[in-house]
Amino acid sequence: MKYKHALFLNPYIESTATSIMGLFPPTGLEYVATGAKGLVDKITLLDLRYERDFCDPDKLLDFIRKEIDIICVSIGWDRQFKEICGLLNLMPDNIPLVVGGYKATEQVEELFRACSKINIIVRGEGEETIKEVLKGLPLENILGISYKIDNKVIHNKNRPLQEVDAIATPDRNLRRYKYRLILNGINVTNSTFDTVLSARGCPFNCKFCTFSLNPLGQKRQYAARSVESVIKEIEQITANTVLFSDDNFFTNIKRAEEICDLIIARKIKKRFIAQARIEIARYPNLLSKMVQAGFKILLMGIESPHDRILTELNKGFDTDTIRKCFEVLKKYPIYYHGYFIYGNIGETEEEMLCISKFAKEISLDSITFQKLRIEKFSPLRKIAEETPGYHVTDRGELYSDTYSHAALKKIGRKIKFSFYTPTALLRILKKFMAMRFFSLSEVMSFISVIPRLLKGVIAREIEKNRLKDSLKRIFIKNT
Ligand code: SF4
Secondary structure (H helix, E strand, O other): OOEEEEEEEEOOOOOOOOOHHHHOOOHHHHHHHHHOEOOEEEEEEEEOOOOOHHHOHHHHHHHHHHHOOEEEEEOOOOOOHHHHHHHHOOOOOOOOEEEEOHHHHHOHHHHHHHOOOOOEEEOOOOHHHHHHHHHOOOHHHOOOEEEEEOOEEEEOOOOOOOOHHHOOOOOHHHOOOOOEEEEOOEEEEEEEEEEEOOEEOOOOOOOOOOOOEOOOOOEOOOEEOOHHHHHHHHHHOOOOEEEEOOOOOOOOHHHHHHHHHHHHHOOOOOEEEEEEOHHHHHOHHHHHHHHHHOEEEEEEEEEOOOHHHHHHOOOOOOHHHHHHHHHHHOOOOOEEEEEEEEOOOOOOHHHHOHHHHHHHHOOOOEEEEEEOEOOOOOOOHHHHHHOOOEEEOOOOEEEEOOOOHHHHHHHHHHHHHHHOOHHHHHHHHHHHHHOOOOOHHHHHHHHHHHHHHHHHHHHHHHHHHHHHHHHHHHHHHHO
């Protein structure tokens, strides 16, 4: 074998103190690490969010120098870019450094400029590509990578998307942790979390969507795993809360019903969370089975309270349909979380502020909202570029002469505070209790840790900022 011991690293140092994402395992990296099995003698998967010792760069480097002969890192988000570059620039020169992930695919040139130690960037889905890297194939023959020769960056052709059925489930034995709700380093409840990817792709074509088109502009056709393989994976999972990370778990209604039927028949006792479109309201049989099977939270893209914007985004429904669907949905004991987009082209502040009122009107339990982003291959790019007064940054952020980033941020805060009033927070709590989302022992365990949580918040934030500062200093020194 060309390599003996591969390190797969989730480099985000952000603790679970402030990020709900910290609940969930780095599934993308786990898929890639699973694909590497049999091609190296040993695999170590480190998630720095959960590592106390290895959060110290010296200890991490010491381990790498002694043990590792290839490093694979996943960069999926915008945040902590400088800190991660600082960390990567510390990596030993003699150990190949391979970087992949959504953000790495979007910002290949920028990453090579910021991190001189990177040897290869894997663009797009990495499962097949990493296998060829580990086998030691000549770099010029590997599709989907960018690499440097004599300081010149070479981009090989994109790798076509692979078949869904060929994707193995992630090997959870590679994990060193149980993913759970941890606040400020304290286990808040005994709930544990996991994710299952039962299908990839989405048949819809919402113009703003960053899921349906990958950063290379490739659209994956909807393709689902067999019902039996999904159930088998759920049965093997020990976590009591499972998120289906499909773009829309209910794309194929018959298949979704079959999965619910099997969960009920095999007496699988878990809480499920899934992304759904509002049209699910048209299937009362499915909704009843979902409740019985343990579906507790649905994450739904509502996007806008305005028909003009819904049409512009090609969402495929209007506000009247949204209202009618929620008349049905609210009869079921399910928690509904709505996603909205604001800062759309031509949208006024007054229109943006309607989000909160509309969300309350349709009885959403909670909301999140994001400024419109225009990714590289977004069909909205041309419209944005041709609309006078609108601008798109290199990072895909849309702003206008009337609404700067700062102004949009301020509007975002107004939406947040007009929705999340004390009454709304109380309603959320009541809904969780009415749905019995948390068991009594989970509630008791939460109450018992509240004093420790409060005491620890300040210390943890100080520690985090100190670590970030030291990585930033290293980044500046190395650039
Ligand atoms: S339905 Fe959801 S996943 Fe599909 S294209 Fe629209 S926003 Fe994207």
